[in-house]
Amino acid sequence: MNSLSKLIGDENYSKLEELGNPHVMRIVERYVRLCKPAEVSVITDDPDEIAYVRELAIRNGEEMRLRMEGHTVHYDGYYDQARDKENTRVLLPPGMRVSPWIKTIDRDEGLREIHQLLDGAMRGKEMLVRFFCLGPRSSRFSICALQLTDSAYVAHSEDLLYRTGYEEFKRLRGSSAFFAFIHSAGELDERGCSKNIDKRRIYIDLIDGKVYSVNNQYAGNSLGLKKLALRLAVYKSHQEGWLAEHMLIMGVHPPGKGRVTYFTGAFPSACGKTSTAMLPGNTIVGDDIAYLRIDEEGNARAVNIECGIFGIIKDVNPVDDPVIYKALTTPKELIFSNVLVVDGVPYWLGMGRELPKRGINHSGEWWEGKLDEEGNPIPPAHPNARYTLRLRDLENVDPRLEDPEGVIVEGILFGGRDSDTNVPIYEAFNWGHGVYVGATIESETTPAALEKVGVREINPMAMLDFLVIPVGKYLSDYIEFGRRLKRVPRVYAINYFLKHEGRYLNDKLDKKVWILWAEGRIHDEYDALKTPVGYMPRYEDLNPLFREALNKDYRREDYELQFSLRIDRLLERMRRIEAFYGSEPDMPEEFWKIHNQIKADLKALREESGRSMVPPSYFE
Ligand code: OXD
Ligand code: MN
Numbered sequence: 001m002n003s004l005s006k007l008i009g010d011e012n013y014s015k016l017e018e019l020g021n022p023h024v025m026r027i028v029e030r031y032v033r034l035c036k037p038a039e040v041s042v043i044t045d046d047p048d049e050i051a052y053v054r055e056l057a058i059r060n061g062e063e064m065r066l067r068m069e070g071h072t073v074h075y076d077g078y079y080d081q082a083r084d085k086e087n088t089r090v091l092l093p094p095g096m097r098v099s100p101w102i103k104t105i106d107r108d109e110g111l112r113e114i115h116q117l118l119d120g121a122m123r124g125k126e127m128l129v130r131f132f133c134l135g136p137r138s139s140r141f142s143i144c145a146l147q148l149t150d151s152a153y154v155a156h157s158e159d160l161l162y163r164t165g166y167e168e169f170k171r172l173r174g175s176s177a178f179f180a181f182i183h184s185a186g187e188l189d190e191r192g193c194s195k196n197i198d199k200r201r202i203y204i205d206l207i208d209g210k211v212y213s214v215n216n217q218y219a220g221n222s223l224g225l226k227k228l229a230l231r232l233a234v235y236k237s238h239q240e241g242w243l244a245e246h247m248l249i250m251g252v253h254p255p256g257k258g259r260v261t262y263f264t265g266a267f268p269s270a271c272g273k274t275s276t277a278m279l280p281g282n283t284i285v286g287d288d289i290a291y292l293r294i295d296e297e298g299n300a301r302a303v304n305i306e307c308g309i310f311g312i313i314k315d316v317n318p319v320d321d322p323v324i325y326k327a328l329t330t331p332k333e334l335i336f337s338n339v340l341v342v343d344g345v346p347y348w349l350g351m352g353r354e355l356p357k358r359g360i361n362h363s364g365e366w367w368e369g370k371l372d373e374e375g376n377p378i379p380p381a382h383p384n385a386r387y388t389l390r391l392r393d394l395e396n397v398d399p400r401l402e403d404p405e406g407v408i409v410e411g412i413l414f415g416g417r418d419s420d421t422n423v424p425i426y427e428a429f430n431w432g433h434g435v436y437v438g439a440t441i442e443s444e445t446t447p448a449a450l451e452k453v454g455v456r457e458i459n460p461m462a463m464l465d466f467l468v469i470p471v472g473k474y475l476s477d478y479i480e481f482g483r484r485l486k487r488v489p490r491v492y493a494i495n496y497f498l499k500h501e502g503r504y505l506n507d508k509l510d511k512k513v514w515i516l517w518a519e520g521r522i523h524d525e526y527d528a529l530k531t532p533v534g535y536m537p538r539y540e541d542l543n544p545l546f547r548e549a550l551n552k553d554y555r556r557e558d559y560e561l562q563f564s565l566r567i568d569r570l571l572e573r574m575r576r577i578e579a580f581y582g583s584e585p586d587m588p589e590e591f592w593k594i595h596n597q598i599k600a601d602l603k604a605l606r607e608e609s610g611r612s613m614v615p616p617s618y619f620e
Contacts, residue, residue: 004029012042012129019131019169023176024146028129031148031182034115037122042129043155045164053128053159054333057152060126061192062217067344069331074153075362076218076338077193078372080200082384083220083227083269083449083465088202090231090468096206099467099474100584105203114203114212121184121214125150132158132225133165134179134233134291134305139404141291141303143233144168144178147224151185154222157335160388161308162225179209179232181224186215191364193217204228206235206468219310219337219386220448226310230289231468233305238469243292243481246462248277249285249302249407251398252519255548261519264290264302265413265494266438266462269448270384272415272496272511273462274311278323279512281549283398284391285407287311292409298486301406308390312448313339314383317352320508323396332393338362338385348381355380384447408487410522413515415494416443416459421569422495424506424562425514426534427521431482433534434491436594439475440577458580472586479588492518493534498562505562513545513554529619532601533570536563536616563616567606574599 004025005013016025032040043049057063063072090098091107098104105113128149135142144165149155172178187195194200200215211228213221220227233244247264254261260283267273277287286304295301311324313336318325328334340347342359349355358367362385363378370378391397400407414437421442428434438461445455449465457464460471467474482488494514498505517537520526528535539559546554577595581587609618 007032008040008042012040015042015044019166021169021172021174024169027146027180028148031118032127035118035122035127035150035184036120037127037150038124039126040129041126044131044166050159050164053152053155056126057156060152062151062153063156063335065344066336066341066346070333071331071336071346072334073336073339073341073346075191075193077189077197078363079197080194080216080218080221081338081362081382081450082218082447084200084202084216085449085451085465087200088221089204091203091205093207097470099469099471101464102468107205110203111205114201114214117186117199117201117214118182118184118212121186122150128152128155130155130158131164131166131169132162133168134162134225134229135303136402136404137163137168139303139406141293141404141406142168142305144172145225145229146178146180147183148181149183149222151183151217151222153217153335154183154219157219157223157310157388158225160333160335160390161223161306161310163307179211179224179229181211181213181228183213183222183224184215185217185222202228204231204468206232209236219388226289227466229305230466233291234463234466234468234474237291238473238477241477242294243478245290245292246288246466247290247302248273248287249290249304250277250279251283251285251400251407252515253282254516254519255281261410261522262302262407263411263413263515263518264292264409265415266441267415268417268441268443268446268459268462268464270312270446271417271443274309275321275324275508276413276511276515278321278396279515280323281512283396284394285398285401286391292481293406294481294484295405298484300409300481300485300487300489302409303403303406304401307392307401308388310386310388313348313381313385313387315350316348317350319352327389327394328387332389335388336385337388338382340366340380348385349379349383382447409489411518412438412489412491413494413518414438414441414461414491415496416441416462417446417497418442418495419444419497419499421566421573422493422498423536423565424496424498424510425492425494425517426531426536427518427528428491428493428534431488431491432479432590433594435475435478435482436591437491437493437534438478439591440573442573442576456576458577470584470586471581472584472588475591476586476588479590490518490522500561505558509550512549513542516545516549517541529616531565531619532598532605533565536619539616560615560617565605565614566612567602567614568612570602571599
């Protein structure tokens with residue numbers, strides 16, 4: 001009997017052996033020896049084995065059943081409620097460069113530290129060995145992923161969010177072309193939450209295609225396949241000439257026109273990405289991460305590398321997000337995290353009804369007025385509370401979700417949380433300008449990462465946290481990608497958060513109209529107003545869309561206010577863009593050319609119009 005089969009038992013061993021992949025064997029052996037779990041379970045694609053993981057999460061207390069069939073709740077530790085930017089680091093070998101805001105640690109030093117932390121980290125626990133496929137099965141887009149974890153919640157979440165991949169690993173025929181993720185929640189407290197948060201570390205090894213994550217459970221930190229895999233994919237796609245993006249994919253179905261047009265869209269976390277992907281009347285392919293490649297006819301094609309949603313639940317209510325709300329309140333396999341629970345019923349912020357005054361939440365037993373260690377009031381549910389479910393369990397899932405060829409992308413949306421600068425929507429002049437639009441998304445920070453909320457930051461393609469290659473190179477890749485296309489997607493800047501005198505100028509569902517307008521533009525159905533920043537919609541086109549899509553009156557004065565060019569604000573942003581990108585080497589020349597042109601045009605417009613806020617009628 002060889003040493004690995006002695007270590008993990010014959011049954012587990014033969015499951016691994018069947019893959020015919022010595023790299024998998026080596027990784028499993030190394031981390032079983034290091035992490036020292038009490039038990040190991042190798043899980044294949046067999047539904048019984050997957051059910052075992054789901055049950056294990058209940059048995060070991062990581063999830064509790066809720067009243068509705070299939071629903072469970074999971075809690076992360078009080079200080080482990082979002083992505084930990086500080087302790088997420090790229091292992092940097094000598095001579096390698098990443099974007100300047102990405103945290104790094106010397107590769108050898110980081111490997112030493114993380115392996116010390118992993119030593120014995122799974123003592124008394126069960127290691128789950130899981131195989132997944134990032135992307136549809138049998139697709140040239142897709143990447144195999146191996147996950148080792150001592151958290152059944154992590155493994156269960158990945159079952160909802162990713163395609164099983166044991167059979168896909170066989171198709172690798174022994175190659176090492178897969179990503180590997182090693183996660184341990186570490187020592188747990190009496191609530192089953194990671195205890196040693198001060199030793200939380202998430203280290204990304206780009207060269208080896210591996211990520212190590214320890215002393216955490218929040219999915220954005222622990223689930224290898226989510227944002228950790230995105231960083232590995234960014235590095236790989238840069239080498240190979242495709243794009244790995246923080247993007248939704250949706251099918252837009254204009255009423256009565258009998259066609260579907262696919263869009264992708266990048267928004268920073270908690271800025272409306274999921275609610276866009278779940279807009280009533282349309283179909284969802286994905287809400288978070290897309291891989292884009294060029295097909296033989298020169299189309300941009302996209303696949304969702306996930307098959308589920310890990311969505312923010314705050315403000316999901318029957319009025320603003322009817323489709324999501326319904327999905328959350330009907331029986332299906334679904335994990336809530338960090339919500340308030342009373343009598344087996346989950347509650348969250350902004351759900352459109354009054355919340356109970358006591359219950360269980362991410363702080364344990366909770367009552368109104370409870371303070372945390374720093375003396376801050378604890379809200380009933382965390383603002384970054386989440387739900388995890390499968391796309392195929394939704395009525396609005398797009399039929400092409402599993403298409404190995406992906407969908408043809410005809411439109412791309414770029415948006416941020418911007419209260420005072422951009423109009424609700426405009427179209428870029430061309431691909432290069434579209435890249436500029438994406439590169440200059442500016443957004444106020446949100447509770448999806450552990451940092452100060454509400455700070456304005458430039459967030460290139462909503463990829464700020466994930467850009468493990470130098471941003472100038474990334475933008476050059478983007479421009480080059482467009483150059484290779486025969487059918488170039490139109491690009492839109494979109495903003496749901498514009499305010500006037502402290503009040504939002506749009507209702508949440510107005511986005512339906514913006515997207516229908518963009519879709520119609522792609523099919524040459526609408527003219528537009530040419531402005532220095534791009535093409536803006538005409539009132540004559542939006543008005544009937546508001547009527548048809550929302551049964552709403554759209555007043556000309558509302559249009560005028562929403563679509564006025566705020567020249568001073570735009571110029572202020574341009575200065576922030578200059579500060580952000582100014583010292584960046586490898587920036588594509590085209591970026592600065594476009595930037596300087598827009599700046600000159602805006603200044604000329606201010607001069608010529610004598611105004612700092614120019615209404616859309618000026619461009620008619
Ligand atoms: C997410 C995020 O969870 O971006 O999607 O934080
Ligand atoms: Mn995201």
